[in-house]
Amino acid sequence: xxxxxxxxxxxxxxxxxxxxxxxxxxxxxxxxxxxxxxxxxxxxxxxxxxxxxxxxxxxxxxxxxxxxxxxxxxxxxxxxxxxxxxxxxxxxxxxxxxxxxxxxxxxxxxxxxxxxxxxxxxxxxxxxxxxxxxxxxxxxxxxxxxxxxxxxxxxxxxxxxxxxxxxxxxxxxxxxxxxxxxxxxxxxxxxxxxxxxxxxxxxxxxxxxxxxxxxxxxxxxxxxxxxxxxxxxxxxxxxxxxxxxxxxxxxxxxxxxxxxxxxxxxxxxxxxxxxxxxxxxxxxxxxxxxxxxxxxxxxxxxxxxxxxxxxxxxxxxxxxxxxxxxxxxxxxxxxxxxxxxxxxxxxxxxxxxxxxxxxxxxxxxxxxxxxxxxxxxxxxxxxxxxxxxxxxxxxxxxxxxxxxxxxxxxxxxxxxxxxxxxxxxxxxxxxxxxxxxxxxxxxxxxxxxxxxxxxxxxxxxxxxxxxxxxxxxxxxxxxxxxxxxxxxxxxxxxxxxxxxxxxxxxxxxxxxxxxxxxxxxxxxxxxxxxxxxxxxxxxxxxxxxxxxxxxxxxxxxxxxxxxxxxxxxxxxxxxxxxxxxxxxxxxxxxxxxxxxxxxxxxxxxxxxxxxxxxxxxxxxxxxxxxxxxxxxxxxxxxxxxxxxxxxxxxxxxxxxxxxxxxxxxxxxxxxxxxxxxxxxxxx
Numbered sequence: 001x002x003x004x005x006x007x008x009x010x011x012x013x014x015x016x017x018x019x020x021x022x023x024x025x026x027x028x029x030x031x032x033x034x035x036x037x038x039x040x041x042x043x044x045x046x047x048x049x050x051x052x053x054x055x056x057x058x059x060x061x062x063x064x065x066x067x068x069x070x071x072x073x074x075x076x077x078x079x080x081x082x083x084x085x086x087x088x089x090x091x092x093x094x095x096x097x098x099x100x101x102x103x104x105x106x107x108x109x110x111x112x113x114x115x116x117x118x119x120x121x122x123x124x125x126x127x128x129x130x131x132x133x134x135x136x137x138x139x140x141x142x143x144x145x146x147x148x149x150x151x152x153x154x155x156x157x158x159x160x161x162x163x164x165x166x167x168x169x170x171x172x173x174x175x176x177x178x179x180x181x182x183x184x185x186x187x188x189x190x191x192x193x194x195x196x197x198x199x200x201x202x203x204x205x206x207x208x209x210x211x212x213x214x215x216x217x218x219x220x221x222x223x224x225x226x227x228x229x230x231x232x233x234x235x236x237x238x239x240x241x242x243x244x245x246x247x248x249x250x251x252x253x254x255x256x257x258x259x260x261x262x263x264x265x266x267x268x269x270x271x272x273x274x275x276x277x278x279x280x281x282x283x284x285x286x287x288x289x290x291x292x293x294x295x296x297x298x299x300x301x302x303x304x305x306x307x308x309x310x311x312x313x314x315x316x317x318x319x320x321x322x323x324x325x326x327x328x329x330x331x332x333x334x335x336x337x338x339x340x341x342x343x344x345x346x347x348x349x350x351x352x353x354x355x356x357x358x359x360x361x362x363x364x365x366x367x368x369x370x371x372x373x374x375x376x377x378x379x380x381x382x383x384x385x386x387x388x389x390x391x392x393x394x395x396x397x398x399x400x401x402x403x404x405x406x407x408x409x410x411x412x413x414x415x416x417x418x419x420x421x422x423x424x425x426x427x428x429x430x431x432x433x434x435x436x437x438x439x440x441x442x443x444x445x446x447x448x449x450x451x452x453x454x455x456x457x458x459x460x461x462x463x464x465x466x467x468x469x470x471x472x473x474x475x476x477x478x479x480x481x482x483x484x485x486x487x488x489x490x491x492x493x494x495x496x497x498x499x500x501x502x503x504x505x506x507x508x509x510x511x512x513x514x515x516x517x518x519x520x521x522x523x524x525x526x527x528x529x530x531x532x533x534x535x536x537x538x539x540x541x542x543x544x545x546x547x548x549x550x551x552x553x554x555x556x557x558x559x560x561x562x563x564x565x566x567x568x569x570x571x572x573x574x575x576x577x578x579x580x581x582x583x584x585x586x587x588x589x590x591x592x593x594x595x596x597x598x599x600x601x602x603x604x605x606x607x608x609x610x611x612x613x614x615x616x617x618x619x620x621x622x623x624x625x626x627x628x629x630x631x632x633x634x635x636x637x638x639x640x641x642x643x644x645x646x647x648x649x650x651x652x653x654x655x656x657x658x659x660x661x662x663x664x665x666x667x668x669x670x671x672x673x674x675x676x677x678x679x680x681x682x683x
Contacts, residue, residue: 001632004145005657006045006639007082007096013075014047015040016064021672025084027657029645031664031671038661038670042641048079048101049141050148054156054641062103073118078102085144097144100126101137146636154631154638157623161603161610169601172586175633176577184569191568194561207562210555217552224545228538235534236527246524253518257511264507280489287482291473298470305463312456319449326442333431333438340428347421354413359406583652584625617648628654 005025012018017037021030032038043053043060053060064072079101086094102124107116125137132140145151152159153171160168181203185191198206473479570589578585587602587609603610605622614622620642631637637656645651645660664671 001635003086003637005084007084010080011044012078014044014077026674028659029673031662031667033665044079076104098128155640157620160626165601172577179572188568210559214555217548224541228541231534231537236531243528246521250521257514260511276493283486294476295470302466308459316452319445326438330438333435340424344424351417580629582625584622620648621652624652624654
């Protein structure tokens with residue numbers, strides 16, 4: 001087991017307090033009156049490791065405050081702890097480590113300001129006196145104490161009880177081990193059938209399935225009597241009805257009704273009306289025929305004009321498209337001309353500048369020395385004359401070569417400039433001519449479009465006139481005579497119908513009466529059909545009710561087995577977990593009002609719930625008992641700070657270093673007492 005002991009803890013201006021407690025890795029009692037800094041020690045140790053106070057808050061006040069609650073500036077706030085660390089598996093590797101963290105203000109003097117201003121805080125870190133970065137410091141903390149969450153569980157009696165019950169339960173199962181479903185089933189013969197019932201489901205999943213299905217069945221069972229009652233109330237009354245007698249009446253009514261309808265049809269179509277109607281149909285056909293012929297012949301010309309309209313319209317569209325494209329092309333070419341003209345102007349200026357260039361060659365004779373540079377005396381005349389001769393020879397050769405090179409270069413550059421100018425002038429002329437040609441084409445095309453638009457208007461006018469002529473039937477030869485014949489036939493038919501109206505009205509009245517009697521008879525027969533369907537529906541609902549009731553009983557039996565399983569698992573799991581603790585017990589399941597079992601995790605001591613009336617002393621001892629088990633599970637013994645330790649008469653010892661914070665009214669400053677100092681004081 002890894003063992004961590006607090007050797008020394010030093011505070012400097014931390015939460016308005018400074019001082020040192022020396023524990024030497026032993027159990028330590030710290031005495032002081034209320035408000036003198038006992039809890040500050042636990043917060044300082046927690047802040048050093050995890051940037052939080054003893055309650056796990058990261059936004060607590062570190063700096064000193066004056067009587068009005070204002071922060072004091074210009075101070076450094078630091079906490080330093082010396083820890084002793086050993087490992088039972090390697091006792092020779094025991095060592096000590098010094099951890100220090102300093103919280104300081106940052107003051108910055110900005111440009112243009114005479115005094116520095118407060119701009120925030122910074123934190124310095126060191127391990128064994130060696131400064132380091134925050135990430136290296138945190139890495140070292142993790143190496144020593146592990147994760148923050150685990151270390152708090154091992155050092156604070158309130159840490160585990162503060163967890164959510166699901167996290168508490170999960171951690172207990174991690175420590176003590178869960179019990180498999182098969183182990184629970186094997187522990188009681190009554191549960192033998194449960195494996196086959198559940199299949200691949202877990203108990204919880206199967207209970208959810210059963211509960212959901214029970215709810216569905218209950219709803220269905222509640223609905224079935226209502227449905228049966230609705231069907232019964234909707235059954236037709238058959239009192240005094242004979243089905244065979246009513247069926248015979250229906251046959252008689254059908255026969256009589258058909259006879260009346262045939263008689264009415266004979267009145268409408270019989271006699272001279274049929275012949276007159278046939279002649280009227282022939283006249284209508286003749287009228288339609290000559291109208292169609294007239295329209296078809298006339299519209300042949302209209303179709304040709306339609307074709308002309310389409311062709312001219314298409315031509316105008318293409319010509320207008322050509323105008324747009326040509327205007328764009330002219331604009332692009334006109335845009336090029338200023339650029340060419342500007343370059344031509346530049347070339348003219350360049351040619352003039354090159355033409356005006358001349359070559360300057362210095363006179364080398366001026367460089368001939370006639371006086372000795374060393375002694376200052378005049379050189380011999382022969383020597384000076386020879387020097388002049390050589391200088392003149394060099395000057396002549398140099399002037400010749402430079403002049404030749406200069407003239408060749410000048411001539412070449414003038415030639416290049418003239419060539420570029422000639423090319424640009426030709427390009428300018430070509431573009432100007434192309435613009436003129438395109439402009440003429442544009443004018444011609446616009447004139448043609450105007451002519452085509454006049455032609456299009458003429459074609460449209462001719463086409464519309466032809467269409468009007470095609471739809472005018474008044475001038476068709478022979479049509480007027482056919483219309484007169486049609487009018488005479490229609491008048492004759494109407495006269496015949498008027499003479500037969502009274503007979504038809506009487507037959508229609510008889511048909512109405514017969515149809516009513518037939519419908520009434522059919523409704524009575526339909527009652528028998530609906531009665532049979534209703535009685536059949538009632539039998540189906542009663543059978544469904546019986547099936548659902550049997551399924552409900554089966555589900556109840558399965559639910560009973562699952563509850564028996566849970567109770568058995570409760571007993572086994574509770575015994576296993578509670579055996580790991582000395583005075584603390586855990587309630588892992590609760591029974592609902594409806595008899596169901598629900599998971600929970602409630603800490604108890606002496607039968608009293610941790611959050612249901614357990615006194616402060618018992619809560620502290622329960623927390624220490626949990627720490628004892630957790631330290632054995634994680635194989636790490638750590639110092640435990642116990643606040644308000646004076647309130648617990650018989651304080652449980654978790655087999656690790658304990659630092660008891662005890663209220664003592666007579667101690668106005670912190671008084672530290674270890675086992676060694678207590679023995680010394682007693683001696």
